[in-house]
Amino acid sequence: MSSPAAPDPAPPGRPGAVRRLSAWLHPRRRLQLGFLLSGPLGWLTIAYFGSLAILLLNAFWAKDAFTGRVEPFAWSLDAFKDLLASDVYTVIGLRTLGMAALVTVTDAILAFPIAYYMARIASPRVRNLLVIAVLMPLWAAYLVKVYAWRTILQGGGVLEWALTPLGIEAPGLDELANTWVVLSYLWLPYMILPIYAGLERIPGSLLEASADLGGRAGTTFRRVILPLVFPALVAGSIFTFSLTLGDYITPDLVSDAKFIGNVIYDNSSLGNLPLAAAYSLAPIVIMTVYLLVARRLGAFESL
Amino acid sequence: MTESRATRIALRIATALVLSFLYLPLIILAIYAFNPSRLQAWPPTGFTLHWFGEALSNPALIRAVVNSLLVGTFATIVALVLGTLAALAVQRHAFFGRQAISFLLVLPIALPGVVTGIALRTSFVTLGIDFGLLTIVIGHATFCVVIVYNNVIARLRRLPRSPEEASADLGADAFTTFRRVTLPGMRTALLSGGLLAFALSFDEIIVTNFTAGAGTQTIPMWILTAIQRPTELPVVNVVALVLVLASVIPVYLASKVSSEGAIAGGRG
Numbered sequence: 413m414s415s416p417a418a419p420d421p422a423p424p425g426r427p428g429a430v431r432r433l434s435a436w437l438h439p440r441r442r443l444q445l446g447f448l449l450s451g452p453l454g455w456l457t458i459a460y461f462g463s464l465a466i467l468l469l470n471a472f473w474a475k476d477a478f479t480g481r482v483e484p485f486a487w488s489l490d491a492f493k494d495l496l497a498s499d500v501y502t503v504i505g506l507r508t509l510g511m512a513a514l515v516t517v518t519d520a521i522l523a524f525p526i527a528y529y530m531a532r533i534a535s536p537r538v539r540n541l542l543v544i545a546v547l548m549p550l551w552a553a554y555l556v557k558v559y560a561w562r563t564i565l566q567g568g569g570v571l572e573w574a575l576t577p578l579g580i581e582a583p584g585l586d587e588l589a590n591t592w593v594v595l596s597y598l599w600l601p602y603m604i605l606p607i608y609a610g611l612e613r614i615p616g617s618l619l620e621a622s623a624d625l626g627g628r629a630g631t632t633f634r635r636v637i638l639p640l641v642f643p644a645l646v647a648g649s650i651f652t653f654s655l656t657l658g659d660y661i662t663p664d665l666v667s668d669a670k671f672i673g674n675v676i677y678d679n680s681s682l683g684n685l686p687l688a689a690a691y692s693l694a695p696i697v698i699m700t701v702y703l704l705v706a707r708r709l710g711a712f713e714s715l
Numbered sequence: 716m717t718e719s720r721a722t723r724i725a726l727r728i729a730t731a732l733v734l735s736f737l738y739l740p741l742i743i744l745a746i747y748a749f750n751p752s753r754l755q756a757w758p759p760t761g762f763t764l765h766w767f768g769e770a771l772s773n774p775a776l777i778r779a780v781v782n783s784l785l786v787g788t789f790a791t792i793v794a795l796v797l798g799t800l801a802a803l804a805v806q807r808h809a810f811f812g813r814q815a816i817s818f819l820l821v822l823p824i825a826l827p828g829v830v831t832g833i834a835l836r837t838s839f840v841t842l843g844i845d846f847g848l849l850t851i852v853i854g855h856a857t858f859c860v861v862i863v864y865n866n867v868i869a870r871l872r873r874l875p876r877s878p879e880e881a882s883a884d885l886g887a888d889a890f891t892t893f894r895r896v897t898l899p900g901m902r903t904a905l906l907s908g909g910l911l912a913f914a915l916s917f918d919e920i921i922v923t924n925f926t927a928g929a930g931t932q933t934i935p936m937w938i939l940t941a942i943q944r945p946t947e948l949p950v951v952n953v954v955a956l957v958l959v960l961a962s963v964i965p966v967y968l969a970s971k972v973s974s975e976g977a978i979a980g981g982r983g
Contacts, residue, residue, distance in 0.1 A: 430890055431888045434889040434890055435888065437889060438889065444808070445808045445810055448800045448803050448804035448808070449800070449804045451796070451797050451800050452798070452801035452804070452820075453816070455793075455860065456820065456823075456860070459853055459857055460831070461819075462838065463831075463834040463835050463837065463838035464830075464834045466834070466837055466838040466841050466842075467830075467833060467834040467837045467838070469841075470837045470841065482841070484841065522736070523733075525729035525730060525733070526729060526730045526733045526734070528726060529726040532718070533718065533723055533726060533727075542730070542734075544966055545737075545738075546737070547966045548962055548963065548966055549737045549738070549741065549962075551914060551962035552959045553917075553918050553935065553955075553958040553959070554918055554935070555918075555920055555935050555938045555939060556954075556955040556958050556959060557740065557741070559744070559938065559942050559951065559955060560740035560744040561740055563743065563744065563747060563755050564740060566755065568755065568756035568757065569755065569756070569757055572757075573757040573758065597740070600733075600737065601737070629719060629722060650825065654825060654827050655827070657827050658826075658827020658828050658829040658921060659827075659829075659921070660921070661920060661921065661924075673827070673829040673921075676829055676833050677829065677833075677925070680832075680836050680925060685837055685840065688833055688837075689833065689837055692830055695830055696826060696830055699825065699826050699830075
C-alpha cells in the first residue's frame with residue numbers, strides 16, 4: 413500500500429487524465445457501481461457459483477462403466493439410484509446429522525458457563541485475558557489440534573496411562589465417541605465467543621429488574637437471559653453445525669466411522685464423481701435450510 | 716450483580732474446567748516435542764532438542780512451508796482487492812439486488828468446506844484444468860474474499876461520509892479522495908481482514924485436499940500425511956509446537972488492530 417504522505421511522482425499529463433476520468437465518472441453512478449462490482453461478482457460467479465453449477469450438472473451425468481470417467485451431458489439418474497439402492501448412505505447421512513446436532517448441543521452447554529463468567533463476573537482485566545485465552549486455541553492449527561487428540565487417545569497415550577491403573581480400558585482410535593469429543597473440542601471457541609458477545613449486550617438493569625420483581629436466579633435465567641442470548645447461541649451453532657457437517661478429516665483420524673464428507677472425498681479421488689456430486693447436495697440442502705431458519709431467529713445480527 | 720456466591724463459585728470452577736479442556740491437549744503436544752523417543756508413548760523418556768534440527772533439515776517440510784506462504788500471500792492479495800471492491804459497492808451504492816448479493820457473498824463460508832472442495836474439484840476435472848498451486852489459490856480465495864468483505868463492510872458502516880464529501884468539496888478527484896481519505900479510514904480493517912484471510916489460508920485443509928492434486932503440498936497437507944507415518948511423528952510434534960506458538964501472532968495483532976480501530980473510529 414502506498415504511503416499517503418509521499419508526494420505523487422506522477423508523469424506529466426497523468427493528473428489531467430485522471431481528473432478528467434474522475435470528473436466524467438462522477439455523475440455516472442451506474443458505471444462506478446459496475447466497475448466496483450464486476451471484479452468480485454465475476455469472481456464469485458465463475459469460481460464459486462459456477463463450480464456449484466458444474467457440481468450440480470455432474471450429479472446428473474453418466475459415468476463410463478469401464479473407464480469410470482464422467483461423460484458430460486450424458487444425462488442419467490444413476491448417481492441418485494446408487495445412493496438410494498443401499499441404506500449405507502442413509503445411515504451415514506443420519507449419523508453425520510446426529511453428530512452435528514450432538515456437537516452443537518455439547519458446545520452450547522460447555523460454552524455457556526465460561527461465556528457467562530467472562531461477560532458478567534470477571535473484572536475487565538480478567539475478561540480481556542479470557543478472551544485471549546479462548547482465541548488462542550481457535551487460531552491454533554486445526555490439524556495440530558486433531559493430532560493432539562490422536563496422541564492422547566492412541567494406545568500408549570496419556571489416556572491409557574491415566575485409565576489403566578483405574579481398571580478402565582482406553583478407547584483407542586476406533587470409537588465414534590472420539591469424534592464427538594474431538595469435534596466438540598475443535599469448535600468450542602466458535603460457540604463461546606458469540607455467546608459471550610450476546611451476554612455482554614444484555615443490560616444489567618434487566619436482570620436487576622427481574623430480581624426486584626421477585627424472579628429467582630433460575631427464573632431470571634430462563635425468562636430473561638436465555639431468550640435474549642438465544643440469537644447469539646444460534647449464530648454460534650451455525651459454525652459448530654456446519655463445520656461438523658462438512659468435516660471428513662477428524663472422523664478419519666480419530667475413529668473408524670464414515671461421515672458425509674468421507675463419502676464425498678473418497679468418491680472424488682477414487683472416481684465416482686457423479687455419486688460424490690449427488691451426495692454433496694445433502695449438506696447443501698441441510699445448511700441452506702439451517703441458514704434460513706437461523707436468519708428467521710435473528711442469528712445473522714449476532715454473527 | 717444478581718448472582719449468588721454459590722453461583723459465582725460454580726461458574727469459576729466451570730470456567731477453569733473448560734479452559735483446561737481447551738489447553739491440556741496443546742500442553743501435552745508441546746511436551747512431546749522434546750521427547751527423545753521415536754514412540755508417542757506417555758510419559759516421555761527425557762528431554763532433547765534433536766527433532767528441531769531434524770525439522771529444519773526436512774526438504775519436504777520446507778517446500779510445504781514455502782507453498783503455504785505463497786498460497787496464503789496470493790489468496791490474501793486477491794481477497795483484499797475483490798473483498799474491498801465488493802464492500803464499497805454494497806455499502807456505498809443503493810441498487811436492485813443488493814440484499815441478494817450481500818447474502819450470496821456470505822455463502823462460501825456458511826456452506827461446509829467439503830462442498831466448496833468437491834465443487835471446485837469437479838469443475839477443474841470437467842474443464843480439464845491441471846491441479847497445482849493455482850488451483851489451491853482459487854480454492855482459498857473463495858472464502859478469503861468473504862473474510863475481507865466482512866471486515867471492510869463493518870468498517871465502512873462506521874466510517875462517516877463527511878470527510879469524503881469535504882475532500883471532494885476541496886477539489887480532490889474521486890481517486891485522490893479514495894487514496895487519501897477512504898483508504899486510510901479502512902486501513903486497520905484491511906489489515907485485520909488480510910491477516911484473518913492469510914491465517915485461514917495457512918491452516919486450510921478441507922478444501923485444499925480437493926484442489927491440490929498429487930504434486931503439491933501445503934503445510935497442513937504435509938502434517939496430514941506425516942501423522943499417518945510413525946517415523947515422522949517426532950518432526951510433526953516440533954511443527955505442531957511451532958504452529959501453536961505462532962497462533963500468538965494473529966491474536967496479538969488482532970487485539971492491537973481492534974483497540975487501535977476503536978480509538979480511530981469511536982465507540983463500536
